[in-house]
Amino acid sequence: MKVVNNKTRSIDGKGIMMGRPAFTDDLAESNSLIVKILRSPHAFAHIKNIDVTKARALAGVELVLTYHDVPHVSFTRAGQGYPEPSPHDKFVLDEYVRYVGDEVACVAAVTEEIAEKALALIEVEYEVLEPILDFEKSMNNKIVIHPEDGIHDMFPIGFEPKKNLAASYYMHVGDVDKVLKTCDVTVTQSFYTQAQAHAMLEPHTANARLDYHNRLVIYTSTQTPFHVRRILSQTLGIPLSKIRVIKPRVGGGFGGKQALHGEMFVALVTMRTNKPCKIVFSRKEVFESSYTRHPMRLDMRLGAMKDGTLKAIDCHVLSDTGAYGEHALTVFMVAGSKVLPLYNKVDAVQFTGEVVYTNHVSAGAYRGYGAIQGNYALESAIDMLCTKLGMDPTEFRKKNMIKEGETSPIFAIMGEGTAGTPMIMESCKLDYCLKRGKELIDWKKKYPRVQAGPHKVRSVGSAIAMQGSGIPHIDMGSATVKLNDDGFYNLTVGATDIGQGSDTILAQIVAEELMTTIDKVIVYSSDTDLTPFDTGAYASSTTYVSGNAVLKAATNMKDMLIEEAARSLDVPIDQVDFNGATFKSLEKEITLSDLANHLYYSEHQRQLTATNSFVGKISPPPFMAGFIEIEVDTETGEFEVLDYVSVVDCGTTLNPMLARGQVEGGIAQGLGMAAFEDVKYSAKGKLMSNSFLYYKVPTSLDIKKLTTEFAESYETTGPFGGKSVGEIGIDTPPAALCNAVYNAVGVRITKLPVTPEKILQGIIANKQKEKKL
Amino acid sequence: MKVKFILNGRNRSFEVKPGEFLLDTLRKNAITSVKNGCNESSCGACSVLLDGKPILSCSLLTLRVEGHRITTVEGIQEEIELISHYFGDEGADQCGFCNSGLALTAYALKRELVNPTDEDIKKYVVGNLCRCSGYQAQFEAIKRYVRNEK
Numbered sequence: 015m016k017v018v019n020n021k022t023r024s025i026d027g028k029g030i031m032m033g034r035p036a037f038t039d040d041l042a043e044s045n046s047l048i049v050k051i052l053r054s055p056h057a058f059a060h061i062k063n064i065d066v067t068k069a070r071a072l073a074g075v076e077l078v079l080t081y082h083d084v085p086h087v088s089f090t091r092a093g094q095g096y097p098e099p100s101p102h103d104k105f106v107l108d109e110y111v112r113y114v115g116d117e118v119a120c121v122a123a124v125t126e127e128i129a130e131k132a133l134a135l136i137e138v139e140y141e142v143l144e145p146i147l148d149f150e151k152s153m154n155n156k157i158v159i160h161p162e163d164g165i166h167d168m169f170p171i172g173f174e175p176k177k178n179l180a181a182s183y184y185m186h187v188g189d190v191d192k193v194l195k196t197c198d199v200t201v202t203q204s205f206y207t208q209a210q211a212h213a214m215l216e217p218h219t220a221n222a223r224l225d226y227h228n229r230l231v232i233y234t235s236t237q238t239p240f241h242v243r244r245i246l247s248q249t250l251g252i253p254l255s256k257i258r259v260i261k262p263r264v265g266g267g268f269g270g271k272q273a274l275h276g277e278m279f280v281a282l283v284t285m286r287t288n289k290p291c292k293i294v295f296s297r298k299e300v301f302e303s304s305y306t307r308h309p310m311r312l313d314m315r316l317g318a319m320k321d322g323t324l325k326a327i328d329c330h331v332l333s334d335t336g337a338y339g340e341h342a343l344t345v346f347m348v349a350g351s352k353v354l355p356l357y358n359k360v361d362a363v364q365f366t367g368e369v370v371y372t373n374h375v376s377a378g379a380y381r382g383y384g385a386i387q388g389n390y391a392l393e394s395a396i397d398m399l400c401t402k403l404g405m406d407p408t409e410f411r412k413k414n415m416i417k418e419g420e421t422s423p424i425f426a427i428m429g430e431g432t433a434g435t436p437m438i439m440e441s442c443k444l445d446y447c448l449k450r451g452k453e454l455i456d457w458k459k460k461y462p463r464v465q466a467g468p469h470k471v472r473s474v475g476s477a478i479a480m481q482g483s484g485i486p487h488i489d490m491g492s493a494t495v496k497l498n499d500d501g502f503y504n505l506t507v508g509a510t511d512i513g514q515g516s517d518t519i520l521a522q523i524v525a526e527e528l529m530t531t532i533d534k535v536i537v538y539s540s541d542t543d544l545t546p547f548d549t550g551a552y553a554s555s556t557t558y559v560s561g562n563a564v565l566k567a568a569t570n571m572k573d574m575l576i577e578e579a580a581r582s583l584d585v586p587i588d589q590v591d592f593n594g595a596t597f598k599s600l601e602k603e604i605t606l607s608d609l610a611n612h613l614y615y616s617e618h619q620r621q622l623t624a625t626n627s628f629v630g631k632i633s634p635p636p637f638m639a640g641f642i643e644i645e646v647d648t649e650t651g652e653f654e655v656l657d658y659v660s661v662v663d664c665g666t667t668l669n670p671m672l673a674r675g676q677v678e679g680g681i682a683q684g685l686g687m688a689a690f691e692d693v694k695y696s697a698k699g700k701l702m703s704n705s706f707l708y709y710k711v712p713t714s715l716d717i718k719k720l721t722t723e724f725a726e727s728y729e730t731t732g733p734f735g736g737k738s739v740g741e742i743g744i745d746t747p748p749a750a751l752c753n754a755v756y757n758a759v760g761v762r763i764t765k766l767p768v769t770p771e772k773i774l775q776g777i778i779a780n781k782q783k784e785k786k787l
Numbered sequence: 788m789k790v791k792f793i794l795n796g797r798n799r800s801f802e803v804k805p806g807e808f809l810l811d812t813l814r815k816n817a818i819t820s821v822k823n824g825c826n827e828s829s830c831g832a833c834s835v836l837l838d839g840k841p842i843l844s845c846s847l848l849t850l851r852v853e854g855h856r857i858t859t860v861e862g863i864q865e866e867i868e869l870i871s872h873y874f875g876d877e878g879a880d881q882c883g884f885c886n887s888g889l890a891l892t893a894y895a896l897k898r899e900l901v902n903p904t905d906e907d908i909k910k911y912v913v914g915n916l917c918r919c920s921g922y923q924a925q926f927e928a929i930k931r932y933v934r935n936e937k
Contacts (some may be wrong), residue, residue, distance in 0.1 A: 026881030028871040033820025033887050035858040039820040213918050215832055215884040217825045265822075265884030266918050297825040511920055513882020537928035671878025671924070678921030681883065706916065714909045714922040722923075 017525040017532055018668050018734045021173060024518045025532065026263070026511075028744035034265035038235045050118040050129040050280050050293075052136050053303060054111035057145035057373040057699030058159070061109045061138060069121060076287050078136070079120040081107040085280060085529055088165045089249040090561070092240040092340040092378065093272040095488055095549055097168035099431030101180055103160055103340040106249065106278050111140075112159055112337035113373050114700040115302035122283040122291055145373035147699045149334035150311065152178045152370035157661050159337065159371040171343045171431060180339030181369040183347060187423045188362030193326040197317030201398045204313045205391040206765040209306035209334070209746070210687045211703075212380060213711050216265020217300045220276040221292035222284035231258045235265065237272045237510050238550030242540045244275055246281050250441055257281075261540035265513035268683070269379035270305050272552045273340060280496040283452040294475035305378030306693070308332045308345050308369075312391035316398075322405050324357050324414040329391065331367035333384075333685030336376040341370040343431045345377070351434065352481055352635070353392050353420035363424065373699050379552060382744040385685065390766065393477035393749030397756065398452040405448040406461065407753065408452055411478055418442040430553070434484045437632040439729075441737065444478060447639035447661040451476070454721055455641035462757035469649045472656070475754025476641045479745035482633040483738040484555030491560030492546035492551075492627035493567040495524060497575070499608035499614040500596075502534040505567075508548025509560035510540045514740055515672040516556040520564045522668055523733050527568035528575075529594025546625060554636070554738030557668060561689040561733035562628035570624035579609055581618065621673065634729045635642035636664040636737045640681070640746030646758040651753065651774030655685060656718055662742060663725040666735035670724065673739045678720045680743020686712045689768050790857035792852045794818075801849065809835065809844040809852060813859065820860040820887040824916070829925025831915035837860050840899070841892045845916075860887045866894055870932055877928040881919035889915040893929045903933060 019386060030036050043765040066078040084106045094099040107117055119136050119355040123129035144161060144400065146152045160175040167173035172182030194200055220234035231253060236242050239259040248256040264271060274520045276293035299477040315328040331349050335342040350365035382389075400407040418439055426436035452458070455474055463473040496504040505524050521535040528535075539545060548560055572592070579597035580587040582604055589599045596605050613620050642658040646652070658678050667673040703709040728735035752763045761776025791800045794813075803812055810833045813821045821844055824832030828846040835844045836858035860867045870890045874880045889912060895902065896911045903911070907923075908930055918927060930936075 021876075023872075023875030024878075025819040025884060027875050027886070028868060030883035031860065031871040031874065031880065031886040031890050032864055032867050033818070035819045037819075037822070037884065039814075039823070092885065183893060194830045215830060215840050215916065216822070217824070264874055264882060268918070294823065297827060297830075431840050513884070517934065550915050669878075670823065671882075675878050675881055675920055678923050679919045680921075683923035705827055706825050707827065711916060711918060712922075714926060715914065719923055720923045 015526055015734060019666050019670065022518065022522055022532060022669055024515050024672065024787065025515060025521055025537065030263060031423045035105060036606060037265055038219040038221060038233050038262050039218060039292065039294055041262055043223055044220055045290060047124060047283060047287065047289050047291035048129045049291050050121050050133055051117050051279065052133045054114060054116040054118055055143050055236040056111060056140055057114050057147065058142040058143040059111050060143060061111065062141050063139040064119065065137040066119065071130040072128060072132050072135060074124040075121065076289065077122040077130045077191045078132065078336065079107065079281055079282060081109050084380055085249065085251055087249050090340055091275065093274060094242045094492045094727040096244060099171060099344050100341055101165060101167045101173045103165040104338045110162065113375055115375060116337060120279045122287060125247065125585050140199035145699050147373060147695065149309065149370055149372045150306045150332065151373050152369055159373060167265065168321040174325050178371045178631050179348065179368055180335045180371055183343065184366045185427050186364040190362040190364040192329040193362040194315060194317040196319045197325050197401060199402045200315065200317040201402065202315050202361040203395055203398060203764060204311055205394060207310050207387045207390060207434065208611050208693045208766050209377060210380065210691050211272035211301055211306055211310045211709055212268045212272055214268055215741060217295040218271065218275045218295060218304055220280045221290065221296045222280035222289060223290035224284060224728055229256050229258055230284060231260065232277060232281060233260045234277050235271055236261050237267045237512050237552055239510060239540045239542055240547055241276055241550060242277050246277060248279055249278065251718060258543045261510055267551065268381040269383065269552065271512065272379040273305060283443045298704050301709065302701050306375050306553040308377040308382040310349065312387060314391050314395040316395050318399055318403060322410050322413055326360055327354060327357060328364045330355065333367065333369040333372065334372050334377065335369050336372055336374040338376040339470065340376055340378045342420060345384040347428055347431065349388030351424060352385040353388035353429035354480060355424045356416055356480055358420055358422035359418040369651050374695065375701055381683065381741050382739065386687065386745045386748065389479050390746040390748035391478060394752050398762065398782055401449045402731065406442050408448060408457060408476055412448055415444055415447060415478060416442060430485045430488065431491055435632055441634060441663065441664040441665055441729040442637055443727045443728045444637040444639065445635060446725045447491065447663055448478065448486065450723060451639040451641045451659050451661040455643055458665055460643065466645055468649055471757035471758045472643065472645045472647055473486050473754045474641060474643050475750045476639065477746040477749035477753065479742060480635040480637050481554050481738060481742040481745065482635055483558035484630045484633055485553050486630040486633045489549045489553060489555045489559050490627055490629045491548045491563040493624065493625055494546055494625040495565040495567045495571040497571065497610055497622040499611050501610040502536065502752060505535050505537045505564065506545040507539045507564060508545050508561060509553035509556050510548065513678060515669065516551065518556060518672060519668045520561060523561055523564045524568045526734060527565060528572055548552030554741045556715065557736050558732050558738050559628055559630055562737060563626055565733040566626035566628060567624045570626055571622065574622050574624060578613060579604060582612065582669055606778040632731065634731060634737050636662065636742040638662040638742050638746065640750045642750040642754050644754045644758065646773065648759055648777060650768035651777060653770065653773065658719060659721045660743065661723050661725060662739065663736035664726050664729045664739035664742065665729035667724050668734060673724065674722050676739045677722050680741065681720055681747060682712050682717050682742040684747030688751040690716065690769050788850065790849050790851055790853050792795045792854060793856045795858060803849045805817055805850065807849045809847045809849045812849040813844060818859050818861055824884065832885050832888045834891050834915065836891055839895060841895045847867065860890060863894060870894065873928040873932040877924040879920060879924035879928040885915055885917045889925065893932060908933065
């Protein structure tokens, strides 16, 4: 392979660094009305009266909207395919507000100052209701967060709003209770994960205008432009054909921009005023009023035999979806479906749970999508089991984990809100990943701990993980390859580059297949008028799903080119040899450039375009083994992450540098969740960690060293052997860190994030226990 | 109110409100490289150079820069292009929202610190948050740029 799996710079990094207008707000009309949202100061309230007279009267205010002024159509902001596996439990504006930061009213004014003033002039009389702020007390509480009529699920997901249930699920293989009774060793432990913030650098941003066809054109920082178009149309009653959604450069998404956040409001304002407008979330709004990761309590029961054979896994999850049920069922199911198959040889496995509403910021899609929560619980519990067995956890994993050519019954049972898809692991180099990772971290020397000073201990910890590559039978990607005169190509794709570099790797796929260089492939992505459909950038789908569509289209183009060359050279097709630049037969030849020019201007004129699409029949998982080395101060509980080793099987790395970036970015974000990013709410339900000052994401000083390698692997169903790599990096850090902390000081952290305080409390508690003995 | 300063080597005059911050003045005047990431002085995406030193434009009143030199990536395109090649070769650019600010900071670092250590480099850029990269590739790109490695 010449272009794929070779060192290739991203095609857009230079222009963006040089400051060319690229992002949504760079492209807003200069005379845009400024859209601002009045947000609820209460965790739960009923709006008894809302008076906007003064706000409307303020000079420079163009529009004020309350729930009286917008369609009362329930929908979900989740940004998923149709029908969505999320309940339709949200209204654009509603008479109830369900968390601090929920939308009360929308203002559009000629300047930001006037918009802010108008917000202050809106008089709201709230009937403050008692909120539910503890997700463990939500189910069957006398307080009902969604008492309203008109909300519903799209198909059965266990949606029971009167019980505060957004979703619930139950599955089992074998009888876990029976098998656990026969085990020599068991572990029972609950784990808690927090509402991690996405903290992408570009805030949620959208703008709207009417074009000269009088169509609504929306630029938005989204992961799902086609879903945005559909949901706007369905919810606001605008014909689909009247809406164009353009995704410019996106400044990071991580799942947080799968959903619709500002699009509804800019669409409404421009439709009502006929004027361009824009909304840019403040950083506080990004924290308080977009999405978080679903906090969960995961109740684990594991059982094994003395020889280290894992026999049973029981996982019960209670997930907190916050005020609205976006991604409620699917994130929770992924905590099982993309975690439990790692140990595929158990006699019994059970996964059950409930997703409850609370009066907190709504949770939604977030890189890892439940797998990081499930991985933290399972991989911590595995280490606890190994402690009881007196076994090296890497040996235990090697013995029990899934291997190439094997399957798990879970693949067939659990899908994305529906039944799953059976599959055999055609590519799974987890055994290599584990072995190589141990070498790189120097496990033999360092496990479990090494004394590094009078009160300093160094230790290592590990975890393994898997993810998926798109949602089989649902996610569709498509691509068009067009030939231009002089012989270069346009590639248009619905696939959504949100900074991960998909435009680059999709161009590489075309260049590889058409045996040319990447500069000959001009990419344009994610415009609902101009590019073919794609479900969007989520579920680790772009390389595998969109990439396969691109490869099919490029192959079609190659066939068309050879056919045209054969006609031009007047030889049979099978006598034409194409090397990417020239078509040769025995005696004659023609360059691609000449052929393209003939096709445009002089001979057998014809526009060559090839369009194709792809839907996965399976979702081949990428795998990885993660290893952490830390140093803990046993007097203070302070710890430092010295190195994080990742050995990843993502099939062929289509762009090794960008793949490394995906893994390392995931590791840093996973370490953030594991060790830095604490989420704090006030007693009244206000998010206190609502800025970068109070919510600490890792900085360049916090990430000391990342060591990243890829396994030689080839997924036969993937483009040039590729699988996904966008999410897999985030899964292992929480468990690996907690396992290392245990190996260092014998303290098991069961509630994220790991903090020096929790470690020190554990050390003190252990000392007190020793004294008692 | 009128304020005059040297923007990217040229004398410029802008009409601003008394409480206006430089970030807003620049973005309103087509300097789109300067990004609003947090508007509370904690992410670095709005970095500009004030007389050659990095500063956060979201918390700098435009009136305060009267008479000073302000540099953004638009003013040092050749050097930024060079930096972008180092980033490209390390796979350090992802979404790019932080990159213009980071590139300016790297540019200033090279001119301010003599033979910086790894730790010096990491400390100098600590105010430029990135949520995509994990910093490793960025660090290697900046290190190679600062040390003029080919």
